[in-house]
Amino acid sequence: MNPDIQKARVWRLGADIDTDVLAPGAFMKHGLEVIGWHCLESVRPDFASGVKAADVIVAGPNFGIGSSREQAAGVLRHLGVAAVIAPSFSGLYFRNAFNLGLLLLTCPRASEVGEGECIDVRFEPASDTPVVVRANGECLPCAPIPGFLMDMVQAGGLLPLLKQQRRSA
Amino acid sequence: MNTPQTLAQKLIARAAGRSHVQVGEVVTCAVDLAMFHDSSGPRRLRPMLEELGAEIWDRRKVVLVLDHYVPAQDSDAQQIVQITRDTARQWRLPNVIDSEGICHVVLPERGHLAPGMFCVGGDSHSPTGGAFGTYMFGIGATEMLGVCVTGQIWVQVPRTLCMHWSGRLSAGVGAKDMMLHMIGRFGMNGGQYQAVEFAGEAVMALSMPERMTLSNMSAEMGAQAGLIAADETTVAHLRQCGVSEDRLQDALQWRGDAGAQQERFDFDAGSLSPQVAAPHSPANVHPVGALREVAPTIAYIGACTGAKLEDLRAAASVLRGHKVASGVQLIVAPASAREQAQAEREGTMQVLRNAGASVLGNSCGACAGYGATFGEGATVISSTARNFKGRMGPASVQVYLASPWTVAASALRGRIADPREVLA
Numbered sequence: 001m002n003p004d005i006q007k008a009r010v011w012r013l014g015a016d017i018d019t020d021v022l023a024p025g026a027f028m029k030h031g032l033e034v035i036g037w038h039c040l041e042s043v044r045p046d047f048a049s050g051v052k053a054a055d056v057i058v059a060g061p062n063f064g065i066g067s068s069r070e071q072a073a074g075v076l077r078h079l080g081v082a083a084v085i086a087p088s089f090s091g092l093y094f095r096n097a098f099n100l101g102l103l104l105l106t107c108p109r110a111s112e113v114g115e116g117e118c119i120d121v122r123f124e125p126a127s128d129t130p131v132v133v134r135a136n137g138e139c140l141p142c143a144p145i146p147g148f149l150m151d152m153v154q155a156g157g158l159l160p161l162l163k164q165q166r167r168s169a
Numbered sequence: 170m171n172t173p174q175t176l177a178q179k180l181i182a183r184a185a186g187r188s189h190v191q192v193g194e195v196v197t198c199a200v201d202l203a204m205f206h207d208s209s210g211p212r213r214l215r216p217m218l219e220e221l222g223a224e225i226w227d228r229r230k231v232v233l234v235l236d237h238y239v240p241a242q243d244s245d246a247q248q249i250v251q252i253t254r255d256t257a258r259q260w261r262l263p264n265v266i267d268s269e270g271i272c273h274v275v276l277p278e279r280g281h282l283a284p285g286m287f288c289v290g291g292d293s294h295s296p297t298g299g300a301f302g303t304y305m306f307g308i309g310a311t312e313m314l315g316v317c318v319t320g321q322i323w324v325q326v327p328r329t330l331c332m333h334w335s336g337r338l339s340a341g342v343g344a345k346d347m348m349l350h351m352i353g354r355f356g357m358n359g360g361q362y363q364a365v366e367f368a369g370e371a372v373m374a375l376s377m378p379e380r381m382t383l384s385n386m387s388a389e390m391g392a393q394a395g396l397i398a399a400d401e402t403t404v405a406h407l408r409q410c411g412v413s414e415d416r417l418q419d420a421l422q423w424r425g426d427a428g429a430q431q432e433r434f435d436f437d438a439g440s441l442s443p444q445v446a447a448p449h450s451p452a453n454v455h456p457v458g459a460l461r462e463v464a465p466t467i468a469y470i471g472a473c474t475g476a477k478l479e480d481l482r483a484a485a486s487v488l489r490g491h492k493v494a495s496g497v498q499l500i501v502a503p504a505s506a507r508e509q510a511q512a513e514r515e516g517t518m519q520v521l522r523n524a525g526a527s528v529l530g531n532s533c534g535a536c537a538g539y540g541a542t543f544g545e546g547a548t549v550i551s552s553t554a555r556n557f558k559g560r561m562g563p564a565s566v567q568v569y570l571a572s573p574w575t576v577a578a579s580a581l582r583g584r585i586a587d588p589r590e591v592l593a
Contacts, residue, residue, distance in 0.1 A: 016357060016450065020557040025538030028208065029238075029245040042559050062358040065391065066557060068209065068293040070309030091362025091393055092293055096309035146195065148323070158311050159217055162318060166221060 003103065003154060005082050005121035008056040011047060012115040013040070015060030019093070022064070022072035032071060032078040039075045053080030056121075058113045061086065063104075064093025073097040083121060085110050085132060085142070098149045101157035106143035107132055113140070173426030175329040176396050177364035180304035180423065184287030190326045192430075197323050202230050202281060202288040203316050206272050208237040208539065209291030211256035212249050213310035214317060225260060226320035232264040232281055233257055234272035236532045242540040270505025270531045273297035273385060273473040277377075278505055280411040284399040284420040289316055294473055294554065296392065299384040300377065301407065302399035302423045304364075307388065327363040327393055329431035334371035336439035341588035343483065344375055344382035345475065345552065345572035347436070349444035352389050353454025360392030366425065367397050371438035377406040378479040385474045386554055389451040398424035443587055445550075446570040449558040457575055460585040465550040467543060468493065468580035470521075470573055471502035471529070472536040475552025478508035478517075480573040484552075485517045487577035487591050488524035494583030502529040524580075535561050542566075550579045 021042055027035050040047040057076070063086040064072060073096045076084065083103040087110050097104045105121065113119060113134060120133040132140040155161040171189045174182065182190045184198035205214070210233055218224070225231060233253070241247040257265045266275045273294050276282060284302030289295065291313045298305030308322070316322050332351060352359075365387050372380070380397050387395025397403075399420045407417060425431070443457040470476050470484050481503060493499045501521050503509035509531060512518045522528065535542050536553040543549055543562035549569065551561070556568035571579070574588035581591060 018557045020538065020555075020560045024559055026542070028539055029249060042564050062356070062391070065357045066293065066555065068291065068295075068307040068309050070311055073309070088358060090358060090391060092307055092309070092388075094362070095312060099309060099311040099315070148195075158315050159220070162221055162223075162315065166223070 003123055003150065005054070005056065007118050007120065008054055008082055009052070010113055010115060010117045010119055011044070011051065011055060011057045012113070013044065013057060013059040016062045016065060017043065017059055019064060019066035019069055019072035023069055023075055028069060028071065032075050035071050035075045036078050039079060048079070051079050051081065054082045055080065056082050056119065057084045058110050059084060059086040060111065061088045062090065063088070064090040066090070068092055068096070070096040070100060073102050074100050077102045085113070087111070098152045099158040101153055101155070103153050105130055105132065107140050109140045173429040175364070175429045175431055176366055176398055176423060176425040177304065177327055177329050177394060178429070179425070180285065180287060181324060181326055183285065184304070192326050192328050195323055195325050197321050198287050200230065200289055200316050200320055200322055201286040202232065203313065204232045204234065204272055204276055204288065204295070205291030205313055206233070206237050207235045207239065207249055207253040209310050209313065211253045214314055215252070215256050217311070217314045218317065221318065223318045225317045228260060228262055231262060232266070232276060233262050234275060235267045236271045237537050237539050239268040239532050240530050246540065268530070268532065270507070271473040271533055273381070274477055274504040274508070277301055278410055278507060280407070283407060283412050283416040284403065284423040289313070289322060293388045294385050296387040296395040297381050297385040297473060299387065299394050299396040300380040301403060302397065302420065304394055304396070306393045329364045329366050329425070330360065330392070331366050331368055331431045331433045332436065333433055334367070334369040334436045334438050336371055336437045337374065338371060338438045338441065339589060341574045341592045342441055342443055343572050343574065344379040346441055346444045347438070348383055348386040349446050349451070349454045349570065350436070350441060352386065352446070352452050353444065355390055357389060357450065357452045358391035360387060360390040362391060362393045364394045364396060365390065365392040366431070367395065372397060373400055373402070376479055377402060378477040381477065382474050389554060443572060443575045443589070445575065445585060446556060448556055448567045448569065451555055451570055457571070457585060457587045460569065463548065463569065463585045464583055465497060465548050465569070465579055465585065467547050467549040468497055468499045468576050469535060469549055469551040469553065470576055471500070471534050471551070472553040473504055474554045475573055476502055476504040478511055480552060481508070481512045481517050481521065483573040484577040485520040487574055487588055488581060489520050491524055491581055493525045493580040497580050497583055499524060499526040499580045500529060501526045502534040503531055506531045550576050550585060552576050
């Protein structure tokens with residue numbers, strides 16, 4: 001499977017987007033459907049109703065700080081978000097996202113990307129370093145992603161990966 | 170000869186079955202203990218385990234705690250609690266702690282942790298275990314599934330950031346103030362998912378509950394783990410918790426080697442004033458004096474980081490013989506039933522009740538924001554860990570984080586107040 005992303009529409013968010021903003025505690029009793037209606041509502045009330053499959057989020061530093069609730073990553077996959085691009089992520093969120101098959105790209109120059117811009121993400125062959133390609137053709141390099149995490153994204157997360165492994169065992 | 174290793178490296182090396190690990194390498198570790206609760210546990214794990222047709226690798230190494238949705242506030246919460254209890258029976262889990270306290274407090278209280286262990290928890294405040302010389306960190310439910318099936322987890326060997334505190338804290342200043350100060354300085358991701366180790370005479374002078382407050386809020390600094398090397402205080406405490414002598418035999422060997430590479434940051438405990446984190450971030454930290462104009466409507470003493478026995482005693486030392494100011498509602502949610510029982514026996518709870526406190530159950534309560542939260546427009550001073558917008562109630566709720574001393578002093582004065590002035 002080619003993990004490249006093409007012509008993805010950007011939702012710009014600020015710094016320190018926390019897990020309570022992504023998956024508010026009051027709705028944690030419910031499944032991703034309900035959590036999805038309230039995802040990011042306190043910072044981008046237009047997000048939940050406006051997000052389309054294959055859109056991407058470009059955020060400021062420290063995306064995903066806070067709780068271990070993986071619904072904060074799962075809800076973005078549920079809403080069809082193809083990737084989150086930010087200069088830095090909470091380490092716990094980073095693990096959760098890949099375990100759920102959500103691609104995160106650590107991109108030091110993420111702030112250069114604008115709201116509504118259409119971008120591509122390219123995985124250079126023979127290299128594990130992804131590149132964000134802006135609408136004007138400019139390339140923003142991202143931190144390399146270890147192979148075992150890319151395997152997780154391509155399998156759709158840890159659960160499908162464990163299933164594959166058990167089948168072949 | 171091997172290069173000297175930090176405590177974090179040694180703990181990870183043992184769990185990886187290695188004599189030595191290098192910073193930055195990814196290793197697979199055997200998990201000694203996995204803790205999960207009613208929110209992150211059975212309701213999420215059971216469907217995935219069934220889908221896989223798998224079972225828990227070793228149920229003796231699992232501890233389940235019901236603390237997030239108890240007491241159940243509505244039928245949805247009741248259903249989650251029911252699923253949790255039914256699953257615990259079906260899985261024949263030997264270690265279930267139901268409505269008797271918050272996971273991070275009851276786990277060591279019941280003797281489940283000891284120095285040298287490698288543990289994971291289905292909750293972000295799992296670094297609390299680091300106070301006992303345990304490498305412990307939080308993971309999500311899907312990753313917990315992986316642990317439950319394989320008994321293993323990967324970890325990238327972290328760098329160590331050493332927070333060295335010299336000197337002696339003033340009366341009315343505690344671990345929460347130290348931690349808020351560090352979070353304010355480094356920011357919510359300043360720990361960069363590395364290992365933080367707390368050291369120095371001011372740290373080693375702290376009791377175990379106070380050390381737990383430091384390790385607990387390593388999460389708010391974005392560290393993976395928040396370690397404190399075991400000493401005599403640790404060993405004596407764990408003995409009281411019923412940990413057997415053979416598990417404590419090598420407790421004191423779990424410390425970093427002299428000369429191990431780490432980044433060191435120095436702090437002076439003697440000059441530290443009470444600290445308060447203003448809305449809406451634990452990193453928005455100010456000395457207490459800068460927020461004197463704020464008039465809380467609620468003073469909340471709760472959570473794993475703010476309502477342990479020692480926290481209750483701190484609040485009582487400020488409130489003894491007084492009533493809270495009119496217009497302030499004092500709420501106390503003791504972090505564990507055993508600690509509350511002790512606080513009842515020694516009169517600490519009575520002091521708090523006499524001051525006007527209403528007492529809630531031994532659970533996460535308003536801190537997690539899953540159950541009863543605060544009403545529209547409330548201004549809260551709270552001994553909890555997080556004050557994100559909308560976490561503990563509607564977005565209009567303003568939450569200030571502080572030590573139990575400062576929460577109590579502020580309840581008394583009706584304004585955010587310096588506990589040192591009340592205690593003087």
